Amino acid sequence: MKNQIIIAFLLVFVLVLIFLPATVPASEEKKFEKVYSVKTDKRLLITLDIDAAKVSVQKNDKPDQVAISISYDPELDEIDIDFDDRENELFLSLDRDKWFRSVDNHRATELKLSLPADAIIELDCKIKAGESEFNLGSLKIREFRLRNFAGEVKVDFAQQNNIEMELLDINVKVGETTLNRLGNARFRYANINGGIGEMVIDFSGDGLKSCKADIDLDIGETKVFLPENLGVRFESSDFGFLTQSNLDEKFRRKGRYFYSDNFDSATNSLDFSISSGIGELRVIYR
16 A cells, blocks of 8 residues: 555645646748558558647548548657558657657647548557547457556547457546447457546447456546446445445445346446445446
């Protein structure tokens, strides 16, 4: 427990440093735009390595193209993009000088990435700071990995993923996280980690079959929404009096598991575990 409290203070201190006002004078903003045609009969690997930016990812109108648009400060930002058309792999790096002191709403780099609907995609993202919004409905995402150190994260599957997703892996250290309609992601296995901040995890949607998830929470308020048409079994562990757990009364407890009434009869099911830390946990069945 002592170690976790020390880590919490360190992360909060780093977050304060990240959002200190910029001291570097602004230069004229520039814009970079590029379109790549990809192979739709071969998996497409996209890797993002971002220091600090406002990141927006969504479906492209062109089903066989990746489109990139970046508004940036040439005095602070260094952009590196490499597309291997033989391997069908795209790497994008955005390196910002003194990123922990130079990011605010007026100076943030803006990255917009549009993904092709006809390609089977593996998306691997590492973002140190900023705002990230992923609208991933109606794509073919086989794997989605996201590491975010500090900032606001929104992930939404407004429409079903067009293939079954093998892995959904999201890890946010500090900030507010909203994961909407994950049922439409059609994942087999999800690994969700929340550090410090508020997290909303919504499993609604119609695409889940028999899937598993692990949720690991440290400090903050977390809400987990579960659709009533899904048979649910979960295991919950916490820090005792340091965790305020509110579990929907529709769940019945048997041994170390909580069950929905339709777990044995439902066609589609979700089996997951929650490890919660300091703060409030609410599990809502609706």
